[in-house]
Amino acid sequence: MAIAAGITPLTTDGKVDSNTVVPLLFDRVFPDWFTGVAYAAIGIGALVPAAIMSIAAANLFTRNIYKEYIHPAATDAEEAAVSKLASLVVKVGAVLVILTLDPQFSIDLQLIGGVIILQTLPAVGIGLLTRWFHRGALIAGWVCGMAAGLWMLYRIPNPATGKQHFGGSAYPLSDLGLDTRLTVYVGVIALAINLLVAFFGTFALRAMKTPDGADATRTDDYFADEGDPKVKELDLAAST
Numbered sequence: 001m002a003i004a005a006g007i008t009p010l011t012t013d014g015k016v017d018s019n020t021v022v023p024l025l026f027d028r029v030f031p032d033w034f035t036g037v038a039y040a041a042i043g044i045g046a047l048v049p050a051a052i053m054s055i056a057a058a059n060l061f062t063r064n065i066y067k068e069y070i071h072p073a074a075t076d077a078e079e080a081a082v083s084k085l086a087s088l089v090v091k092v093g094a095v096l097v098i099l100t101l102d103p104q105f106s107i108d109l110q111l112i113g114g115v116i117i118l119q120t121l122p123a124v125g126i127g128l129l130t131r132w133f134h135r136g137a138l139i140a141g142w143v144c145g146m147a148a149g150l151w152m153l154y155r156i157p158n159p160a161t162g163k164q165h166f167g168g169s170a171y172p173l174s175d176l177g178l179d180t181r182l183t184v185y186v187g188v189i190a191l192a193i194n195l196l197v198a199f200f201g202t203f204a205l206r207a208m209k210t211p212d213g214a215d216a217t218r219t220d221d222y223f224a225d226e227g228d229p230k231v232k233e234l235d236l237a238a239s240t
Contacts (some may be wrong), residue, residue: 050094058087111169112153116189119145122198134212137201145194152186
């Protein structure tokens, strides 16, 4: 549609900024009042994921760092105040990153972050669900998956930007000795390595009779909210 409308994207420092195509299309095609609504929608759409991530980071800091190590006796009101402050700090920090660093950095960081967070799946997801894997094997799998993922990301160039490393997340299978031009998401390869190490490592550690550690989960943990006055029973009959 933009090509048909003859839209030419803006350039920044001699580089074409493809992100400006849609805003310029709105400005060319729609009336002024609707263009303003569309621009507002773009702005709100950009703020939503940032808001969610800042809230998540604030809760993570408050519950797992502040209350756990700094002030264990913090009240609910104190937790809320610290969480709001932490959320504000994250938002301000994000704005500073956008204003002071190359915007491409945020894209590269997201690509790297996706590969990194995927390596927690065996331990946090599959390990807790099945409880079959040995904890030592899960840790070894995570280390191998992280090392392999970061190594592959480091080796990927981006000819468009001139970057020699961390230029994307599509790893060419030809680098693994395969006669093909196909590429695969780095996170998938790293996760496969992670799972293989965890799987065979579990057999090896069990064969060596390596202790798996004591399960510290108590029966009460499964009924933590039972009888809590803050937790209300759902009236299923009324809701249906």
